[in-house]
Amino acid sequence: MKIKTTLMLLGLLAVSPVVFAATGIAFVHGTGKQTNALADYWTSEFVNSVRQGIPVPNNYTVINCDFDQYMWEEAAAGCLATQLNSFIQAKNIDDLILLTHSNGGNVVRWILSNPTWDSRYPAVINATSKVIALAPSSGGTPLADAVNQGNVFETTLGWLLGYGSNAVKQQQVGWMAHYNNTWLFGTAGRPRLGKPFEVVVGSDVDSAIWDSDSYCAGYQYQVALETTQNWLDSCSDGFLNCSSQKAAGTVWFTDKQKTRGQEPLSHQQSRRACFNLDTLIRNHI
Amino acid sequence: MQPFTLRTLSKLVSLIILGGLLTACQDETQTPEPQKETSPLYAKGVTLAVPSDSDIVDTNIASPTLAPINTNTDYISFITPLYGEYQASKPALEQSSQSDEYWLNVTGAELNAGVQLNLSQAGSLVRIAPRGDVSSGALMHAEAIAPERVQIQRIGQTPQGKNTSSPQATESLVKSLVSADALASAGLADDSSALQMSDKATAGAYRLQVSQPLIPKANYLVNVKEKGSPYQLSIKAPTAIAADAQTVGVKLTLSQSNNSFEPKATLKQADGTEQALAMVKQGDEWQALVPADLPLASSNAGLSEIEVTVQTQVDGRPVQRTVKTAFKSYVNSASIKPDVLTIWDKGVPNQVNFELTVAEAGRFGLSGVLTGTNAKGQKVAIMRTQAATWLTPESPKLKLMFDPKLIQASGLQPPFELNELELQDQGQMARLSFQANALVLTR
Numbered sequence: 001m002k003i004k005t006t007l008m009l010l011g012l013l014a015v016s017p018v019v020f021a022a023t024g025i026a027f028v029h030g031t032g033k034q035t036n037a038l039a040d041y042w043t044s045e046f047v048n049s050v051r052q053g054i055p056v057p058n059n060y061t062v063i064n065c066d067f068d069q070y071m072w073e074e075a076a077a078g079c080l081a082t083q084l085n086s087f088i089q090a091k092n093i094d095d096l097i098l099l100t101h102s103n104g105g106n107v108v109r110w111i112l113s114n115p116t117w118d119s120r121y122p123a124v125i126n127a128t129s130k131v132i133a134l135a136p137s138s139g140g141t142p143l144a145d146a147v148n149q150g151n152v153f154e155t156t157l158g159w160l161l162g163y164g165s166n167a168v169k170q171q172q173v174g175w176m177a178h179y180n181n182t183w184l185f186g187t188a189g190r191p192r193l194g195k196p197f198e199v200v201v202g203s204d205v206d207s208a209i210w211d212s213d214s215y216c217a218g219y220q221y222q223v224a225l226e227t228t229q230n231w232l233d234s235c236s237d238g239f240l241n242c243s244s245q246k247a248a249g250t251v252w253f254t255d256k257q258k259t260r261g262q263e264p265l266s267h268q269q270s271r272r273a274c275f276n277l278d279t280l281i282r283n284h285i
Numbered sequence: 286m287q288p289f290t291l292r293t294l295s296k297l298v299s300l301i302i303l304g305g306l307l308t309a310c311q312d313e314t315q316t317p318e319p320q321k322e323t324s325p326l327y328a329k330g331v332t333l334a335v336p337s338d339s340d341i342v343d344t345n346i347a348s349p350t351l352a353p354i355n356t357n358t359d360y361i362s363f364i365t366p367l368y369g370e371y372q373a374s375k376p377a378l379e380q381s382s383q384s385d386e387y388w389l390n391v392t393g394a395e396l397n398a399g400v401q402l403n404l405s406q407a408g409s410l411v412r413i414a415p416r417g418d419v420s421s422g423a424l425m426h427a428e429a430i431a432p433e434r435v436q437i438q439r440i441g442q443t444p445q446g447k448n449t450s451s452p453q454a455t456e457s458l459v460k461s462l463v464s465a466d467a468l469a470s471a472g473l474a475d476d477s478s479a480l481q482m483s484d485k486a487t488a489g490a491y492r493l494q495v496s497q498p499l500i501p502k503a504n505y506l507v508n509v510k511e512k513g514s515p516y517q518l519s520i521k522a523p524t525a526i527a528a529d530a531q532t533v534g535v536k537l538t539l540s541q542s543n544n545s546f547e548p549k550a551t552l553k554q555a556d557g558t559e560q561a562l563a564m565v566k567q568g569d570e571w572q573a574l575v576p577a578d579l580p581l582a583s584s585n586a587g588l589s590e591i592e593v594t595v596q597t598q599v600d601g602r603p604v605q606r607t608v609k610t611a612f613k614s615y616v617n618s619a620s621i622k623p624d625v626l627t628i629w630d631k632g633v634p635n636q637v638n639f640e641l642t643v644a645e646a647g648r649f650g651l652s653g654v655l656t657g658t659n660a661k662g663q664k665v666a667i668m669r670t671q672a673a674t675w676l677t678p679e680s681p682k683l684k685l686m687f688d689p690k691l692i693q694a695s696g697l698q699p700p701f702e703l704n705e706l707e708l709q710d711q712g713q714m715a716r717l718s719f720q721a722n723a724l725v726l727t728r
Contacts, residue, residue, distance in 0.1 A: 070587065072714070073586075115361065115671055116361040116362070116363055116650050116652075116671045116672055116673035116711075117355060117673070117711060118357060118361075119357070121363075122363050143471075143472050143473055145609075146412070146473060146508060147472075147473055147475050149388050149414075149506060166586070169555070169587060170587075172611065173382060174380065174382050174588075174590070174609065174610055175588055175611045177380050177382075177611070178380065178524055178611050178613060181376055181377045181524060182524070182525075182613070183714065189374055189375070189377070190374050191654075191669060191705075194365040194366075194669075220467070221470050223467065224467040225471045227461075227463045227468065227479065227481070228468070228471040228472060230410045230479075230510055230512050231512070239471065267472070
């Protein structure tokens with residue numbers, strides 16, 4: 001009897017990684033080909049602040065993939081799945097929080113919606129506990145339509161000219177409507193995502209020259225984002241309409257409801273430590 | 286030989302335990318042979334329900350001509366638990382979009398000479414975007430235009446009613462200028478610059494002229510955006526169109542007008558190729574005519590678009606609009622045979638085995654929602670089941686798995702039903718069929 005008990009305990013110890021499985025957080029960037037997303041996309045200030053919200057702050061990873069591609073491609077979702085699986089295995093993560101910004105939310109939603117597309121996807125879905133999507137481009141943006149408009153040559157050679165990427169094509173309003181209706185879950189009238197998809201909505205752009213809040217994440221971006229609001233609704237973060245950001249999942253909050261000083265979050269600011277956004281996320285996870 | 290340590294022993298025990306678990310898992314995924322009804326495992330052949338009018342079902346199949354984009358051969362099965370009263374979801378077969386803008390393709394020579402712009406309201410935004418050209422055999426990217434080198438003048442008269450071409454008059458019509466760098470920092474990274482028109486630039490015809498010397502053959506896009514304009518051009522069209530379609534029906538509506546216009550249509554494919562389409566009106570719908578030798582798509586990646594431009598007069602104002610709709614061009618490459626085999630284990634459904642008719646080898650996926658019945662007789666969702674694998678015409682079987690533990694834990698009773706049965710061709714990224722209420726699972 002004693003031997004049997006010892007063997008059982010030893011067996012449990014042998015599979016102890018399951019016992020010590022843990023919470024982890026992954027920072028998933030938006031459109032663009034990233035090689036150092038920590039420095040170039042998120043900033044250390046933001047990442048180091050947010051990750052303090054999990055029991056072991058070192059259980060974090062910053063994703064670097066080519067999100068200039070269509071969301072389903074190997075360089076995009078394939079790369080994301082590989083990096084997440086490596087992180088899950090290395091840290092024995094069974095409670096994975098995905099923090100996404102902009103088009104990163106679409107790539108994550110692709111994986112969550114299409115587990116049978118690729119054998120790497122199920123392990124990511126099983127480990128994921130929730131997604132916090134900062135300003136996700138779930139419904140696309142008219143700015144993507146504007147950039148893609150033109151003649152055959154610039155779209156064919158978009159990669160050479162440095163614009164008109166497939167990821168931007170994909171985020172055209174009509175294209176996202178198609179993908180939401182056919183391949184993605186979580187929008188109205190479609191199957192729910194199997195995991196919570198909590199959205200933070202940016203609703204406006206402030207660029208008053210006398211207001212120090214307009215300088216968070218770079219004043220020049222704020223001025224430009226006010227111009228691009230010409231293509232957008234009155235409720236927008238300068239790149240995305242609020243309706244696009246709210247199109248999938250559930251709204252956790254719209255900026256002014258929780259931010260310091262009820263400041264809006266422009267599309268540039270919703271991935272930075274502006275107006276307590278980092279603290280809000282840290283306390284939420 | 287290594288000494289026998291506690292660590293070695295623990296590894297040995299864990300291997301035995303894991304081996305047992307793996308064996309158990311593998312047993313669960315095997316398709317049992319049909320046995321007697323008294324056995325815990327029981328197989329029963331059933332027939333799918335007759336499709337309703339709103340289902341998507343086509344039993345005529347054909348071979349795709351474009352290269353597949355997913356060639357994985359793995360069988361992957363995935364189950365997502367669902368809870369609560371069943372909420373049916375049906376795919377939308379049409380989509381609509383609206384436009385309060387238009388765009389023109391012009392050359393550098395035309396911009397230097399001046400092009401006409403029709404503005405229907407004050408405060409419009411005019412964007413000029415350089416575009417590429419390879420007609421000479423090498424890529425030529427038109428240079429960006431400095432917004433301060435752009436002049437916009439009202440044709441015929443100024444807002445004050447005076448003839449003018451003076452810089453002062455031009456200046457008064459422009460509220461602000463935005464450079465290419467500024468737009469790029471906000472996501473419009475295509476070297477374009479923009480002018481926000483002032484409130485004095487009311488509805489009418491204007492001349493846009495660039496004083497900066499431009500390469501005569503260089504290509505530019507002029508985009509006029511009239512935010513909030515009451516003149517919205519709407520289009521409604523199918524979300525998926527058979528690759529061999531000869532006509533595409535679209536509904537066009539220009540608000541605030543009697544819709545007396547002649548639309549110009551263009552087919553635009555994901556790789557950028559374009560083709561003009563003739564438009565014919567039939568009743569309240571327009572038919573875009575597709576030339577017989579024109580494929581609707583050049584690749585399975587991305588979507589095709591139909592872009593429509595309308596130019597008309599509304600209440601004496603020139604109104605121009607461009608609108609587009611995106612769609613998936615697909616070949617119906619497979620269909621589900623109606624006779625299926627259900628496998629039961631200890632009184633609950635374990636899996637449904639489907640046989641497909643497949644035109645050509647490819648990766649196909651099936652999905653569906655299993656529901657049970659509660660004490661009030663209501664349909665309650667238990668799980669979504671998805672599976673995909675590589676199928677060939679000779680080996681066209683695909684099974685959808687259920688999780689018996691989820692069924693038992695739900696406490697739900699028969700009838701169990703398989704809803705939202707969807708067949709996808711993952712190589713084409715196309716939905717081939719959808720049946721809202723596919724199967725009642727009776728033991």
